[in-house]
Amino acid sequence: MQLIAVDLIRQRATCKDCGHKFATYAFPDFEYGRKEAETQNPSDFAFVDCLSDPVCKEVSSLVKEVLSGLGKKDWQVARCFDQVFGVACDPAPSGHQYDFTGKVWCPVCGSTNTDYGPEVPMQVETVHIPHVTHRAWQQLKEMEKRELIRETLQKVGCLL
16 A cells, blocks of 8 residues: 655544543645544544546536435535545455544544644644555446435435
8 A cells, every 4th residue: 555645734633521631633724625534433544636537527517417416505515525525445454444534533532522633833744644545446337326325415415
């Protein structure tokens, strides 16, 4: 697995359930198109650059197609994309599906009930992380991809 050097903002986080304090990372606000790929396992951190990743564009088109006619605002469609994009990505090294919703999991208890924000003063670190891959997605037929996206949108509540 090839690792890529990426500048990220180090954030301090606290689990509201167990009180554990830990560090997490995020792209700077000016990093348009890059998304963090995370799971409940902190070592699974990866990223995707949607400006250069053709699967991002493909999934985005499918999400827009499936949601067309439902009167969703652009921000709602973008949120639905974030909720389903993980199905188009190969699993993380732990076997979990990547999540693109910005959840921060506590490494001790697994809760997403966390409080987090940039350290003051802001700390930028160069972190070596992998880029997500899409080998399984690319093996699917167009009809299978569309149905997988539709089923996942239904499951996460975007088709209501």
